[in-house]
Amino acid sequence: xxxxxxxxxxxxASLAGDWRQAGHVVVGVSRxxxxxxxxxxxxxxxxxxxxxxxxxxxxxxxxxxPIADILPTLARSIAVIDxxxxxxxxxxxxxxxxAPATKIRSNFIGGHPMAGKATSGIEAAELGMFxxxxxxxxxxxxxxQRAIDLLTQLAIDLNARLDLAAPTEHDRAVAxxxxxxxxxxxxxxxxxxxxxxxxxxxxxxxLASSGFKDTSRVGGGNPELGMMMARYNQAAILDAxxxxxxxxxxxxxxxxTNQWAEVTAILEHTQNARPDFVKxxxx
Amino acid sequence: xxxxxxxxxxxxASLAGDWRQAGHVVVGVSRxxxxxxxxxxxxxxxxxxxxxxxxxxxxxxxxxxPIADILPTLARSIAVIDxxxxxxxxxxxxxxxxAPATKIRSNFIGGHPMAGKATSGIEAAELGMFxxxxxxxxxxxxxxQRAIDLLTQLAIDLNARLDLAAPTEHDRAVAxxxxxxxxxxxxxxxxxxxxxxxxxxxxxxxLASSGFKDTSRVGGGNPELGMMMARYNQAAILDAxxxxxxxxxxxxxxxxTNQWAEVTAILEHTQNARPDFVKxxxx
Numbered sequence: 001x002x003x004x005x006x007x008x009x010x011x012x013a014s015l016a017g018d019w020r021q022a023g024h025v026v027v028g029v030s031r032x033x034x035x036x037x038x039x040x041x042x043x044x045x046x047x048x049x050x051x052x053x054x055x056x057x058x059x060x061x062x063x064x065x066p067i068a069d070i071l072p073t074l075a076r077s078i079a080v081i082d083x084x085x086x087x088x089x090x091x092x093x094x095x096x097x098x099a100p101a102t103k104i105r106s107n108f109i110g111g112h113p114m115a116g117k118a119t120s121g122i123e124a125a126e127l128g129m130f131x132x133x134x135x136x137x138x139x140x141x142x143x144x145q146r147a148i149d150l151l152t153q154l155a156i157d158l159n160a161r162l163d164l165a166a167p168t169e170h171d172r173a174v175a176x177x178x179x180x181x182x183x184x185x186x187x188x189x190x191x192x193x194x195x196x197x198x199x200x201x202x203x204x205x206x207l208a209s210s211g212f213k214d215t216s217r218v219g220g221g222n223p224e225l226g227m228m229m230a231r232y233n234q235a236a237i238l239d240a241x242x243x244x245x246x247x248x249x250x251x252x253x254x255x256x257t258n259q260w261a262e263v264t265a266i267l268e269h270t271q272n273a274r275p276d277f278v279k280x281x282x283x
Numbered sequence: 284x285x286x287x288x289x290x291x292x293x294x295x296a297s298l299a300g301d302w303r304q305a306g307h308v309v310v311g312v313s314r315x316x317x318x319x320x321x322x323x324x325x326x327x328x329x330x331x332x333x334x335x336x337x338x339x340x341x342x343x344x345x346x347x348x349p350i351a352d353i354l355p356t357l358a359r360s361i362a363v364i365d366x367x368x369x370x371x372x373x374x375x376x377x378x379x380x381x382a383p384a385t386k387i388r389s390n391f392i393g394g395h396p397m398a399g400k401a402t403s404g405i406e407a408a409e410l411g412m413f414x415x416x417x418x419x420x421x422x423x424x425x426x427x428q429r430a431i432d433l434l435t436q437l438a439i440d441l442n443a444r445l446d447l448a449a450p451t452e453h454d455r456a457v458a459x460x461x462x463x464x465x466x467x468x469x470x471x472x473x474x475x476x477x478x479x480x481x482x483x484x485x486x487x488x489x490l491a492s493s494g495f496k497d498t499s500r501v502g503g504g505n506p507e508l509g510m511m512m513a514r515y516n517q518a519a520i521l522d523a524x525x526x527x528x529x530x531x532x533x534x535x536x537x538x539x540t541n542q543w544a545e546v547t548a549i550l551e552h553t554q555n556a557r558p559d560f561v562k563x564x565x566x
Contacts, residue, residue, distance in 0.1 A: 114490060134490050165486055173486040176475045181498040182550075183534055188467050189553040190534075191527035192459045192560065203448055203456040207397060207417050208560040214497040215464040220557030223550035230538045230546050241535050244474035245528070251466055251473075252524050255513045263513050267465075267506035270472040274503030277475065277491040 001059040001150070004081070005029070006073055008039045008048070011090050011115060012064030013125035015158070017044040021127060022157035027054050035122055044125060052080045060150055062111075063089040067228050070097055074104055086147045092174060093232040094138045094167035102140060109147040110138035110167055112174075113160060120222075128159075135160035138167040168236075175236035177277065179229040180244060183237065185219025186226065284342040284433070287364070288312070289356055291322045291331070294373050294398060295347030296408035298441070300327040304410060305440035310337050318405055327408060335363045343433055345394075346372040350511050353380055357387055369430045375457060376515040377421045377450035385423055392430040393421035393450055395457075396443060403505075411442075418443035421450040451519075458519035460560065462512040463527060466520065468502025469509065 001024045005012045008030040016026045016039065028045035029052055030036050036048025047054065055061060061081055065073050070089050077087070088111040091097050098110035113135045135155040139148050148164075155162045165173070195201040230237055254262040284307045288295045291313040299309045299322065311328035312335060313319050319331025330337065338344060344364055348356050353372050360370070371394045374380050381393040396418045418438040422431050431447075438445045448456070478484040513520055537545040 114492060133492070136486075136490070161489075163486065163489060165482075169480070169483050169486055172478070172480070172483045173490055176478060176483075176487040177491040177495040180474065181471060181494050183531070183538075184467055184471050185498050186550055186553040187527055187531040187534055188464060189556050189560070190530040190549065191463065191523065193552070193556045194526050194530065195455070195459060197452070197455070199448075200452050200455045200459075203419075203446065203452055204459040205559050206444075206446060207419070207456055208460040208562075209397060209416070211464050211501045212460040213561045214500045215468050216553075216557055216560065217497045218494045219550075220554050220561075221550075223547050223554055226550040227543055227547040231541075231543050234538060234541075238535065238539055240474065241531070241538075243477050244470055245531065245535075247473040247477065248466070248470040248524070248528065251470055252521065252528075255466075255517060255524075256521055258514075258517075260510055260514050264506050264510040266473065267469055267502075267504075267509040269476070270469040270499075271503050271506055273472050273476045274499055276488050277472070277499065278496045278503075279491075 001025070001154075002057055003027070003154075004055040004058045004061040004085075005045065005064055006052075006055075006061070006077065007064035008035050008044070008122050008125075009064060010120050010122065010124035010129075011113065012062070013039055013042075013044045013122045014115070014127070014129040015062060015064065015090070015113065017042070017125065017127050018130065018158050019154060020044065020046065024157070027058075029054060038122055042125070044122075052077055055081050058082065058085045060154065061085050061087045063087065067091045067093060067097070067232050071100055071104070074101055074108070078105055086144075086150050088147070088151055091232075092178070092229065094136075094170045096232045098138055098140065098167045102142065106142065107144050107147055109143050109151055111151060112136040112138070112170065113155075113158070131159040133160055134163055136163045136165055136170050138165055138170050140167075171233050171236045172239075175233055175240045179233055179237045180240040182218045182221065182226045182229060183241060184244065185216055187219070189216050189219050284308070284437075285340055286310070286437075287338040287341045287344040287368075288328065288347055289335075289338075289344070289360065290347035291318050291327070291405050291408075292347060293403050293405065293407035293412075294396065295345070296322055296325075296327045296405045297398070297410070297412040298345060298347065298373070298396065300325070300408065300410050301413065301441050302437060303327065303329065307440070310341075312337060321405055325408070335360055338364050341365065341368045343437065344368050344370045346370065350374045350376060350380070350515050354383055354387070357384055357391070361388055369427075369433050371430070371434055374515075375461070375512065377419075377453045379515045381421055381423065381450045385425065389425065390427050390430055392426050392434055394434060395419040395421070395453065396438075396441070414442040416443055417446055419446045419448055419453050421448055421453050423450075454516050454519045455522070458516055458523045462516055462520045463523040465501045465504065465509045465512060466524060467527065468499055470502070472499050472502050
């Protein structure tokens with residue numbers, strides 16, 4: 001296939017590299033020529049430009065910009081791309097993107113390749129980043145079958161695990177397992193910093209070890225990215241926080257009323273439930 | 284020194300092994316003779332018995348039972364140990380232990396060697412488990428200097444990082460960085476299991492990756508241990524949960540009212556604050 005990529009960050013450049021390795025021809029667009037040059041030098045793309053005009057004759061255009069730029073980028077690209085080019089994105093939220101994007105371009109299909117890398121930029125790009133990782137496609141009723149077929153093939157070429165879901169299903173699922181953890185984890189750090197006794201705070205900082213480190217990791221991540229999750233997945237994340245608070249309240253209530261059997265029962269439930277979410281890695 | 288250990292689980296047997304290696308004579312008491320035999324075979328202790336009568340001529344007695352058994356074990360041991368033997372414990376909460384223990388035995392000193400291991404039992408014991416890890420002592424005004432001096436030496440023999448704190452300071456610090464994370468993390472798992480749409484729940488389980496895995500780890504741990512933390516550190520953990528909820532409410536409020544600059548500011552604060560708790564390991 002002929003593939004165009006807009007945005008040569010860690011996701012865009014990594015996708016490009018894998019697809020080029022699978023035998024596709026890949027052209028890239030970045031705001032900076034130096035990024036295009038680096039992407040060519042590293043073998044991620046065949047040709048690159050700062051100009052959208054390069055994006056002709058494509059089977060698929062993949063928009064790999066930050067979430068807030070996806071729709072404006074789509075609107076600008078449709079002036080230059082061929083009418084039959086399938087367009088997709090890699091945004092981590094789908095409902096806020098897919099409905100308006102499909103209005104702009106009927107052969108748009110939402111996509112979310114999940115790499116789970118914290119670092120960004122072309123320097124963080126690498127081959128094989130999506131192997132064994134989920135790649136969610138979120139077609140609508142109106143999405144052309146050809147769009148699903150092409151993206152399915154491209155996901156296979158990455159050795160990714162393909163899933164199909166409605167945009168709202170995707171957004172609710174990632175609210176639970178990706179966006180809610182960020183807010184829960186950030187509030188943990190935030191709460192600890194509220195300790196007014198400086199000797200207790202100092203001791204807490206000294207004693208914190210692997211448990212705190214793991215629980216606080218995603219809450220100490222990129223603030224802009226966390227804000228974007230909340231902004232573009234607002235309804236699902238607010239639902240998730242509301243249910244989260246109910247569960248925390250139930251646990252707090254059990255603790256404050258000395259219902260130790262109930263506290264144990266809650267923690268047995270969570271111990272039993274976790275393995276359904278945390279898979280043993282495939283060797 | 285002559286050291287006695289009651290409870291040859293992962294903490295007790297590991298302490299015994301390190302201290303024996305440092306040149307001390309260590310005798311151990313376990314409920315099962317087979318555990319004593321294994322501890323001798325592995326070189327953790329010099330002699331072992333199921334009978335407390337073995338605990339004579341000691342400089343220090345270290346009670347390494349689960350939290351709930353510390354005070355009853357202390358009460359039973361004082362009938363057999365020498366009057367001058369210093370007694371300490373390894374419980375992860377201190378206020379609930381130190382005050383009553385000191386009433387039973389004036390030369391008691393609270394201690395908390397923090398290994399951060401999830402597994403338990405003598406099979407999980409190993410040498411060097413406490414090297415570079417915190418060892419908190421919680422002396423009272425009335426605690427004999429000799430108790431502080433002996434335990435300081437024993438912490439040095441483990442290559443542990445010694446900290447002195449009041450029992451309440453210790454308990455508030457561990458509430459923040461150890462006990463609150465368990466409750467926060469457990470409620471995250473619990474909330475996710477409340478999803479009523481089976482296809483969304485299934486997708487969430489498929490898509491969960493490193494972010495969810497880390498944030499949920501301590502909430503999926505030993506239920507009995509989590510309950511004991513709450514039970515014996517009830518006041519501090521309830522305070523911590525209350526402040527945690529305020530911070531979560533503030534974040535939720537900012538999200539629900541579209542205050543994106545405020546959401547970003549909160550996440551910048553947590554990104555900046557986390558390194559004060561999460562140290563780069565000393566090479």
